[in-house]
Amino acid sequence: MVGRYVQTEFIPASPPPILDRGIWHWLRKNLFSTPLNCVISIGLVFAITYIMVPLVNWLVVNAVWTGTDRQACTTVTQGGLMPDGWSGACWAFVKANFWQFIYGRYPDGERWRVNLTALVVIIINLPLLIPSVPLKIANALVSLFVVPVIGYFLLFGGHFNLPTVETQLWGGLLVTLTIAYCSITISLPLGSLLALGRRSKMPVVHLISVIFIETVRGIPLVAVLFIASVMLPLFLPQDMTFDKFLRALIGVALFTSAYIAEVVRGGLQAIPRGQYEAAEALGLGYVKTMLLVILPQAYSLVIPGIINVLIGMFKETSLVYIIGMFDLLGIVRQAIQQAQWSTPQTPLTGMVFIGLVFWIFCFGMSRYAHFIERRLNAPKVNGAEG
Template sequence: MTERYVQTKFISASPPPILDRGIWHWLRHNLFSTPLNCVVSIILVLAVIYFAVPLINWLIIKAVWSGSDRKACTTITQGGIMPDDWSGACWAFVKANFWQFIYGRYPDSERWRVDLMALIVVIINLPLLIPSCPLKIANALVSLFVVPLIGYFLLFGGYFHLQPVATQLWGGLLVTLTIAYCSITISLPLGSLLALGRRSKMPVIHTISLIFIETVRGIPLVAVLFIASVMLPLFLPPDITFDKFLRALIGVALFTSAYIAEVVRGGLQAIPRGQYEAAEALGLGYFKTMGLVILPQAYSLVIPGIINVLIGMFKETSLVYIIGMFDLLGIVRQAIQQAQWSTPQTPLTGMVFIGLVFWVFCFGMSRYAHFIERRLNAPKTNGAEG
């Protein structure tokens, strides 16, 4: 009798050859694939080493990490204490003024309110940023309307036995993040409405949206802040006062919404006409068509553009310094002028600290945008997984 052998399970795939995997394969494929790539890669590696070594030396190795005044960041010579232009960064200056950089002149006994507000913002918005969490619309409405209201009562005070804290005492990262957060929550929905208004077939709505967008885009943010800070009170009745911080916040939000509107409008124009016709065939009205069919697709197409505008807005919040508001840039520049920290290394160290803080937040927004893009562009599979 002839015995027959039938394979009952798949044979696992063998790993690729050593030359086709690992770090050496990546280097050969990406950096040294052609003679020109080899030359360019070697030049760039040498350039990185040339600049990275002194940079690390200044930032870390020769840096001063502790001290109570400028003496910690100067060099002691036989002739006395003299500044050393080749010494490292004066991180002792940042350490001594760190909490001022975060809270500004917000009263020490009331800083728990800022911490509580930051915790509320994280708790409310974290589910909104996780794609798998449900109730996105309800969460977005809470973030848009409830969180700013809580922030008003907590940060401004004057209610529920909380000590009032004037915005003149706010400063540092508190001002930067507050303006950025409120501007984002206002500019995204307002910019979307302006984009829909500019594409509207109603002449009045189309004209108003067009004039607003083109006017705001044609004015620099510095001029918008000056108008909001100096000229706006001239048009208000004498008995009506408007806080300078709120005026600057509204100015930044309106300025950003004009750019968001053009980005969203580009996404709307990229949607095929068939999507509109399909929604009409299903009997969907204008609002359901836009909310359920068109806008979700438009947003997925313009995520890089929206994030680019928001990152630019986050960095431009430092312009509020020119109207007398001490954001992170303003509070650091104010601290640099302190006599006890007057050294050649202090200004550069302060600017590097600002750059690192802004880079962390901007890089985080960029990485999250890439995560959403990869999730939206991932191939859809039929059936349940595993």
């Protein structure tokens, strides 16, 4: 008789009440949970509206999208959301100079070489960025040693019947991305070696690593670029020439490697001693222990720090403008000085365009880092990711 009154099946869960789900529940829980939160949320809405409406009006509504010279961007507004005497953003200026912003003064007939180099970089590095693709070590070696060689022959030329294009003609986004890519591929392995050297028990290796790291970290990047561009040729033989672009690239890479070294060293210090002992118990030597056991764990711990350094390095590539190299910032500032585009809106529009380009790349790097972090920290269920 007892079995009649015992529940043998679970009753399906009922949906939550209407007031505990949906957009209104989220708003009440996160923005209007207390009187103070209500005041703050309403104040922020008014502040954002006060700022965003004129900004959108300047960027889009009153913006000038077509035109061949400054006359298109000199429309004067009276009243409304914009200050008197101001028109919207002069996107016609960006449109007219867009390809110069991308390639600099690279010859028009040879720009296919830049496009091909970009395609090679994407094809080779895309599998490296996808966690599920195998052969990561081989892919990384190709990216580190093969891609720069291909880029040199394609961009600079002088071989395989390709005309030489001097680096003085390079400019715009081409220079920014080339310096950033080469600096990343050089600074990551070099910074890791410096981190291992600083923790080495060999006095000479330890001392050299400490001197390099502390010296470079104590000098601003502007000084490093100035030394590489102006002072270094003074110490070289008169018959020896050293391309300015290559000098700037090496300077940025060495500067970044010193900061990468300290980030990686922090990850190495966080690895428990038991990991070293386990590797020794398996009979692994120093190189295999570091490559297969220690460094992968250290990298997973310091991904935010590494990405932070690389984002900072990417933005600081604009400093090459001070040594006469026209990266994206330099080429836009040069275009702003054109008499045919001399308007009050042109400089601000150019700076907004630069900020937008840098934000897209930096935001992409940041989101990829978050993706890798979530994947590495995902719980494991029966040997597979949950």
